[in-house]
Amino acid sequence: MSATVRLTMAQALVRYLDAQKVHDPESDALLPLFGGVFAIFGHGNVAGLGEALYQQRETLPTYRAHNEQAMANAAIAYAKAHMRRRMMAVTTSIGPGATNLVTSAALAHVNRLPVLLLPGDVFMSRAPDPVLQQLEDFGDGTVSVNDCLRPVSCYFDRIVKPEQLLTALPRAMRVLTDPAMCGPVTLALPQDVQTEAYDWPVTFFEDHLHTLRKTTAAAEEIATAAQALRDAKRPVLIAGGGVLYAQASATLRHFAETHGVPVAETQAGKGALPWNHALQLGPAGVCGSSAANELLAEADLVLAVGTRLQDFTTGSNALYNRARIVTLNVNAYDALKGGHLEMLADARLGLEALSTALSGWQSDMAWRQHAERGADQWRAVVDGITGRHELPAGTLPYDGEIIGAVQRSNPDSTRNDIVVCAAGTLPAELEKLWRTETPGGYHMEYGYSCMGYEIAGGLGVKMAKPDRDVIVMLGDGSYLMLNAEIATSVMLGHKLIVIVLDNRGFGCINRLQQACGGAPFNNMLDDCLHGPDGVPTIDFAAHARAMGAQAEHVGGIAELEQALVRARAATRTYLISIDTDHRRTTEEGGCWWEVAVPEVSPRETVRQARRDYEIAKQKQRHDGGTP
Numbered sequence: 189m190s191a192t193v194r195l196t197m198a199q200a201l202v203r204y205l206d207a208q209k210v211h212d213p214e215s216d217a218l219l220p221l222f223g224g225v226f227a228i229f230g231h232g233n234v235a236g237l238g239e240a241l242y243q244q245r246e247t248l249p250t251y252r253a254h255n256e257q258a259m260a261n262a263a264i265a266y267a268k269a270h271m272r273r274r275m276m277a278v279t280t281s282i283g284p285g286a287t288n289l290v291t292s293a294a295l296a297h298v299n300r301l302p303v304l305l306l307p308g309d310v311f312m313s314r315a316p317d318p319v320l321q322q323l324e325d326f327g328d329g330t331v332s333v334n335d336c337l338r339p340v341s342c343y344f345d346r347i348v349k350p351e352q353l354l355t356a357l358p359r360a361m362r363v364l365t366d367p368a369m370c371g372p373v374t375l376a377l378p379q380d381v382q383t384e385a386y387d388w389p390v391t392f393f394e395d396h397l398h399t400l401r402k403t404t405a406a407a408e409e410i411a412t413a414a415q416a417l418r419d420a421k422r423p424v425l426i427a428g429g430g431v432l433y434a435q436a437s438a439t440l441r442h443f444a445e446t447h448g449v450p451v452a453e454t455q456a457g458k459g460a461l462p463w464n465h466a467l468q469l470g471p472a473g474v475c476g477s478s479a480a481n482e483l484l485a486e487a488d489l490v491l492a493v494g495t496r497l498q499d500f501t502t503g504s505n506a507l508y509n510r511a512r513i514v515t516l517n518v519n520a521y522d523a524l525k526g527g528h529l530e531m532l533a534d535a536r537l538g539l540e541a542l543s544t545a546l547s548g549w550q551s552d553m554a555w556r557q558h559a560e561r562g563a564d565q566w567r568a569v570v571d572g573i574t575g576r577h578e579l580p581a582g583t584l585p586y587d588g589e590i591i592g593a594v595q596r597s598n599p600d601s602t603r604n605d606i607v608v609c610a611a612g613t614l615p616a617e618l619e620k621l622w623r624t625e626t627p628g629g630y631h632m633e634y635g636y637s638c639m640g641y642e643i644a645g646g647l648g649v650k651m652a653k654p655d656r657d658v659i660v661m662l663g664d665g666s667y668l669m670l671n672a673e674i675a676t677s678v679m680l681g682h683k684l685i686v687i688v689l690d691n692r693g694f695g696c697i698n699r700l701q702q703a704c705g706g707a708p709f710n711n712m713l714d715d716c717l718h719g720p721d722g723v724p725t726i727d728f729a730a731h732a733r734a735m736g737a738q739a740e741h742v743g744g745i746a747e748l749e750q751a752l753v754r755a756r757a758a759t760r761t762y763l764i765s766i767d768t769d770h771r772r773t774t775e776e777g778g779c780w781w782e783v784a785v786p787e788v789s790p791r792e793t794v795r796q797a798r799r800d801y802e803i804a805k806q807k808q809r810h811d812g813g814t815p
Contacts, residue, residue: 192387197350198240198377200386201306203393204357206248210273210398221365221398222304223266223276223651224249226259230281231320232308236382237279251680254672256280258644260292262673263303265608265641265648269628272370272433273400274652277304282379283321287333289374291638293340296372298635299456300429300496300519302364305341307334309378312348334376342371348378350386365398367433367518367534402434403518405533405541413491413514413531414545417447420489420512422555424480425449426472426501429456430494430517436536437461437627440493443539448551449491450559452480454501455619455634457494463602463623464567466560473507474500474781475616478569479562481779484508491516494535497525498635504782506807516542569776570621577745585745586772587617587689593745594659594687595623597752605657606631608649610641612663613696613773614689620774628653640670643686647673650682657685657756664690667728671735677761678736685755686737688728688765695770704785705797712770732763739763780804 195203208221227250229238241250253259256278263276280286286307296303310322310332318324325331338344343363345356360373405413417423431440437460444451444467451461452472461468470477472484481503484490490508493516495501502508515526516538523530531538550556574592579585595601602625609618610633624630631649633641646660667688677684693712701711708715713723729739738758742748748766755762785801786794 191390193390193393194385194387196236196240196383196385197347197353198236198382199243200350200353200388200392201357201375201377202237202240202244202248204353205277205304206244207393207395208361208398209395212273218395218397219274220248221274222248223274224251225277225279226251226253226263227279228253228256228259228281228285230283230285230308232282232285232379233279233306233377233382234281236379237306237308237377251676253676255644255670256285256288257292257640258670258673260289260303260305261295261638261641261644262648262651264292264296264299264301265631265633265645266652267302268299268631269606269649269652271435271628272302272367275302275304275364276648277306279306280308281321282308282310282319283333287336290336290340293337293372293374295633295636295638295641297340297342299633300370301372302370303372304360304364305337305372305374307337307374307376308382309334309346309376311380312378313380332376334374337374337376340372341374342369343373344376345374346376346378347381350381350384354392361398365400367401368403368520402534402537403532404537405516405531409531410541410545412529413516413542416489416512416514416529417491417542417546418549421552422483422487423449423489423491423551424469424483424487424508425451425491425493426454426495427451427457427460427493428454428495428501430535431457431460432627434494434518434535435627436494436534436539439536439539441465443543446543447546447549448553448556450483450556450563452476452484454495455615455632458619458622458630458632459624459627462625464625466563467556469559469563470566470777471619472501473503474779475619475777476779477566477620477777479559479566481507481777482562483559484511487511489514492526493539494518496522496635499781500634503779505809506782506804507779509807509809570623573774574621579745584767584769586769587614588621588774589745590687590689590748590766590768591617591621591661593748594661594752597749597756598657602626602629605629605659606649606653608632608642608646608658608660609662610634610645611637611639611666612694614661614663616778617774618661620777639666642666643671643684644673646684646686647677647680647682650677650684651680654682660684660686662686662688663695664688664692664726664728665694668726671731674732674737674761674763675735681760683759684761685752686732686761686763688763689768690726690728690765691768691770692723693770698770699773700783703797704783705789705791705794707791728765729763732761737761737763739765741765780807782808
């Protein structure tokens with residue numbers, strides 16, 4: 189008879205998590221799969237799971253945060269910074285603690301990132317029903333607020349008996365570590381069941397090494413894709429996040445150089461090829477470079493590697509509407525977006541196989557030279573924008589000039605800095621203008637474009653990469669949504685450099701509103717309803733100091749550069765706020781993006797925008813990738 193150990197459900201859960209390991213190729217060592225557990229305790233998890241975490245605290249650290257959504261965002265960022273090879277768990281109480289996880293679960297799901305969510309749940313015994321914070325469904329007695337997490341989880345389970353962990357936990361690990369299935373996992377933990385004991389097999393808690401599976405493409409798929417490339421005259425490769433997660437940057441570079449295929453990148457794939465590579469066209473699509481979008485518009489074949497092909501990358505399916513699309517993706521759902529010309533494979537293995545099948549083939553030399561000229565011209569554009577040191581008197585800087593100052597403040601910025609951002613105007617400006625030579629040097633959450641991700645995400649990145657400078661850039665709108673993890677970063681000793689670009693409102697959506705014919709309304713603070721005292725003047729530096737950070741407000745680019753010297757030398761989180769011009773953006777690059785405009789309006793500006801919209805929609809493809 190096999191040996192057993194008597195533990196509560198919560199103790200077994202924590203001990204099992206602590207036993208999960210992963211191989212680190214850099215150190216050639218086994219590391220814990222879980223870097224720790226973020227926890228905000230309440231009556232639904234403090235007695236059961238809290239006691240279990242305390243017992244395991246030496247090997248599985250528990251981190252306290254200030255907001256459930258923020259700590260989940262930090263955990264997701266930690267996984268992204270580790271290229272999905274390490275991750276974290278998150279536990280909350282029942283009620284608002286649990287529902288605060290819904291946004292983060294959706295964020296992780298959209299971005300294909302692993303996080304283990306462990307919300308407390310109501311009593312399975314129902315003896316004290318209804319308990320504090322319990323939602324009662326009048327038509328279904330089995331429902332709790334945790335059921336809100338079902339549609340935004342890749343795997344969901346409610347543990348109503350301790351021994352269910354024996355099957356639930358291996359299933360959860362499979363989803364969290366599988367490249368194709370990867371996403372958020374929710375295990376709802378009723379508070380009484382957390383404390384119930386069971387005699388567990390000792391073998392259940394033995395160290396388990398997770399080998400991340402790599403899918404190889406079928407021979408016929410490789411042959412078909414290779415023939416499509418051989419037939420092409422003007423191919424372009426789009427590198428998505430799957431290239432980074434597969435650690436395929438060197439393979440991508442070899443493929444591009446061997447076959448003369450220029451490379452554009454997505455938000456998630458930026459950094460897969462160094463910014464200064466001759467065939468690096470820059471970003472594709474709505475936030476794209478002039479070089480990438482020009483060549484994509486001319487392309488007769490697009491090889492989409494590790495990308496979801498969302499609308500910002502495809503220009504709402506109007507940018508490269510004459511090209512065949514070949515997809516190389518580990519996820520079958522994403523691979524289908526190529527119009528049935530697909531390779532279902534890991535990015536590295538897929539590119540290697542495709543390169544072998546293309547032995548001796550290169551794209552036309554004229555096309556390659558055209559791409560290299562365009563890439564050089566784009567780099568010159570970026571130089572001109574980011575190199576501005578001085579502005580005319582009375583002129584507020586805009587995001588592009590601030591990005592330049594940040595990168596100038598560190599001679600090794602392109603190799604050592606990690607920039608973190610998520611929403612607003614900055615994602616477009618950073619994708620165009622931020623330069624990185626290092627995979628992971630650009631950390632953008634733009635699948636869900638979640639305002640408020642930035643500071644919490646920066647904390648997670650710093651926890652994953654403590655030796656790198658983590659630069660969090662965000663607007664005043666995002667800062668006001670979620671900023672409490674500044675205090676957490678100070679408490680944990682994980683220094684961030686936070687730069688708040690204050691344009692006094694939601695400048696990005698204000699410009700979009702007007703581009704669609706609308707009047708400025710309810711976006712900039714000056715265009716909102718307000719009381720007799722007017723709109724507030726917010727001192728972001730004072731606010732950050734109140735949370736324990738060092739901080740200052742600067743008056744322009746020269747002062748910003750001086751402040752950045754102090755920020756880089758500081759030993760704890762340092763915030764710099766600066767006033768910016770919400771009207772100025774980088775005009776170069778970009779393409780059409782579909783935002784529906786009202787078909788009927790009393791305003792002529794809206795009616796004209798609708799006419800322009802209907803013309804633009806005629807360029808959209810509806811064939812799934814086969815022209």
